[in-house]
Amino acid sequence: MSEPTPGTGVAPLTPVLTRRWLSPRSWSLRTYEQLEGYSALRRALGAHPDQLIQLIKDSGLRGRGGAGFPTGMKWGFIPQGDGKPHYLVINADEGEPGTCKDIPLMMADPHSLIEGVIITAYAIRANFAAIYVRGEVLHCIRRLNAAVRDAREAGYLGKDILGSGFDLDVVVHAGAGAYICGEETALLDSLEGRRGQPRLKPPFPATAGLYASPTVVNNVETIASVPYIVNGGSDWFRTMGRDRSPGPKIYSISGHVERPGQYEAPMGTTLRQLLELAGGMKDGVPLKFWTPGGSSTPLFTSEHLDVPLDFEGASEAGSMLGTTAVQVFNETVSVPWAVMKWTEFYKHESCGKCTPCREGTYWLAQTLQRMVRGEGTESDIDTLLDVCDNILGRSFCALGDGAVSPITSGIKYFKHEFLELCEKNRTGKADRSADAALAGAH
Known part of the structure; x- marks a missing residue:
């Protein structure tokens, strides 16, 4: 760590995840190997899989896809000696409005993800891994496929990796642009060739995931962090961040x-x-x-x-x-307008499997559109909150919960803006009534 940045009062971070991003041809295998690439894999293959799981537990690494679930604990849920194949699935279906960290990472440094995949698969005893990438990012898919091919040719993938006796196949799978497939069980259904819709849990993916077998589903940034932890150790990883959220x-x-x-x-x-x-x-x-x-x-x-x-x-x-x-x-942005645009996104992306989300997002979008047009009433605010209350915690997956978050928080902090829209409607009606009365008098 270096000296504090003037004005911030905190020491800036020496780049870890992004350390290679500005290197010439950072995505190439040659550049990756020159900058300690695949050294963590060699170290990991010399350890017992259970030691790697414990290392990740000790590091405090938590899922970087949003939920923040302890990564080592998730790996430890995979039953061992069950006679079933184990699978690793990487959730690279980055579709949330504003989210743009995983795709740049895979573009600039795909081998950090692949090395993390190999180490993780070795730890959970999986011989097949799938990287599920959002279908629209064709450039990213091509780069990942090239990186997988280069890693296989160099002996980092395939049979008997680096003479360890460990075998692993990695497949890059392109999704079809459905936001719902960012939900891990909908992603698994999509991988299996079915329509991407959330599954009822339990059973959880750890015991009945891909092809009804034990499966770990992790985010790109989570798995790309693994090689650095293997090389640096859990204590080093904990020197960054905060006690319960390190790194x-x-x-x-x-x-x-x-x-x-x-x-x-x-x-x-x-x-x-x-x-x-x-x-x-x-x-x-x-x-x-x-x-x-x-x-x-x-x-x-x-x-x-x-x-x-x-x-x-x-x-x-x-x-x-x-x-x-x-x-x-x-300060130039209208909160009701921004909330409306987000709600239109969630309405469009709802898979329709459950009634609260399918119907609720439709009516939320309709109500917000009417308010933004200047045709809303104060009762619409109560209607919005009532619909949100009937979606939150009652939908099949977290998409419904996510759809109501900007609405309820927007009304909490900026209720006056919603009321102003209603006032404009009321004033407009009064003006129109006065005009009509005046016209009738004539």
């Missing part, structure tokens, strides 16, 4: 900032610090509201600038860390 994190910053992009920082970094890294608010227009982890997380306001952006900090402040897709909006 580095890639924060995606978009919206009204001077330099949007991906910024690697320790877990627990605040928006105030991230804004400084991103050059501050664009054109100096003040901050109005922001999302800490994509559009499915409750909104924050300028009062939350110093909330630590880790799993506990975001939760204690009333939101979620999610995918750390930090979307920043200045």
